[in-house]
Amino acid sequence: MSRYSLILLDRDGVINQSPIEGDYVLHEQELIVFGNVITAISNVSKMKNVACITNQQCIGKGLLSSSELEIIHSKIANKVLSAGGNRIHFYVCPHIISDGCNCRKPKPGLILQSMSDFKVDREEICFIGDRDTDRMAAEAAGIDFFLTSSDLDTVAILNEIGRSEHAIK
Numbered sequence: 512m513s514r515y516s517l518i519l520l521d522r523d524g525v526i527n528q529s530p531i532e533g534d535y536v537l538h539e540q541e542l543i544v545f546g547n548v549i550t551a552i553s554n555v556s557k558m559k560n561v562a563c564i565t566n567q568q569c570i571g572k573g574l575l576s577s578s579e580l581e582i583i584h585s586k587i588a589n590k591v592l593s594a595g596g597n598r599i600h601f602y603v604c605p606h607i608i609s610d611g612c613n614c615r616k617p618k619p620g621l622i623l624q625s626m627s628d629f630k631v632d633r634e635e636i637c638f639i640g641d642r643d644t645d646r647m648a649a650e651a652a653g654i655d656f657f658l659t660s661s662d663l664d665t666v667a668i669l670n671e672i673g674r675s676e677h678a679i680k
Contacts, residue, residue: 515655515672517629518555519622521640522565525665526552526587529641535569537579539586545662549587551669553596558673560629562600563587564621564638564648570605577605600625617647622654639668 523529523536528543536542552561563584569575584601591599602621604614614620626636637655638645649656659665 514635515559515637516635517560517562517625517631517637518669518672519562519564519625519636519638519654520552520665521616521638521642521645522563522587524641525639525659526563535567535574536583537569537575539583542583542586544587544590545665547666548662548669549590550594551666551673552599553591553594555669555673556591556596556599560600561591561597562602562625562629564602564616564625564645566604566615566644568605568607568615570603571607571610577603580605600628616642617644617651619648619652622648622652626652637672639665 520526526544526548527536528545530536530541555561567580570577570580580603588599602625604612604616604621606612606615608615612620622638626633633653637657638649639657639659640646641659646656646658657668659668
């Protein structure tokens with residue numbers, strides 16, 4: 512796992528509690544982050560770039576504005592910084608499913624954009640997600656995927672990535 516220079520994570524269900532199926536996190540007060548995941552992200556972000564890849568069709572549906580979403584993402588980013596980590600980046604698909612865009616998972620558009628932005632090859636990226644659409648996006652982009660089913664799984668994956676990095680030094 513040490514070869515990864517960019518770690519991608521899904522948001523809902525990975526970094527924070529998922530809202531009820533069909534619902535959305537529309538206000539920062541509704542965002543319940545996993546504290547242990549924030550700590551693990553903070554630790555890994557000291558050695559590697561970290562980004563969040565998230566579908567947020569609530570924007571396309573007019574339930575949330577881009578600026579309101581930025582406030583929610585700033586809350587996550589600030590928690591990572593407060594825990595001693597480095598800046599994390601956010602890639603968002605704001606489109607509704609019927610738009611047929613290339614950035615909405617399971618399509619790989621946001622992953623490919625992150626590869627371009629960070630100037631990394633497929634072998635240098637992994638994606639941690641909790642849904643089949645995450646896995647499908649990773650496969651379409653040709654990158655490694657780690658399935659998580661809980662905050663404890665996510666922490667274990669991130670800790671392993673961090674341990675692998677320490678073993679090299």
